[in-house]
Amino acid sequence: MNFELMQSKCEEVSGMMKAIAHPQRLLLMCHLSEGEKSVSELLELCHISQSQLSQFLTRMHREKLLNVRREGNFAYYSIADKNMTKLIQSMHKIFCKN
Amino acid sequence: MNFELMQSKCEEVSGMMKAIAHPQRLLLMCHLSEGEKSVSELLELCHISQSQLSQFLTRMHREKLLNVRREGNFAYYSIADKNMTKLIQSMHKIFCKN
DNA sequence: TACATATATTATGTTATTATAATATTGTAA
């Protein structure tokens, strides 16, 4: 792998790191790695205000990391980026096993 | 895994994510994942000012992510946290293969 | 001693993140 490619990869990937470089956003991603969840469910799972949760979700959706599916009054979010799912799974192995 | 544990893990791990949530710091870590490097070497590898490089290294050393070894005029940095090394390797597999 | 080289520190202006409060929107049900 040449250096220029390495640099541009880092540029790209560090953006994804930023998304999970926050305790609550990482927790969100961990919960979402187990499947789609509604905003209300996420609100119960993470100790965070409704406003901030919505802001985080909106932001990560804008960054193409999350999908939304709206059904009536509810919004269901899921991880949009396959690599993000893989990453969370790797992190789980590394940091949460033993 | 219970939720409280999950939360405290996320608290801890998101700190590490922060360290690599920056293009140049991630690039630094990638280069360091191949072994110890001197500041001068890193300065050549990353396009970054001497001051900022030193600040980044100092910061990550303070956060126990890096080790320093001083030899005469030079300082050699290496990754101190085994999990960080594992993480960088996983990321390499996920983002840089194909 | 004087000077060069490698690295670290300090200071500072700019921009981005975070947290919170307040308000708005939209869909559903009475």
Add this chain to the structure above:
DNA sequence: TTACAATATTATAATAACATAATATATGTA
């Protein structure tokens, strides 16, 4: 139509991150 519940948006104050310039320290060498 009114009211409520779920979610989104806007505004804003506090804090942290970033980039850069300037200066300092420490080691090695002529």
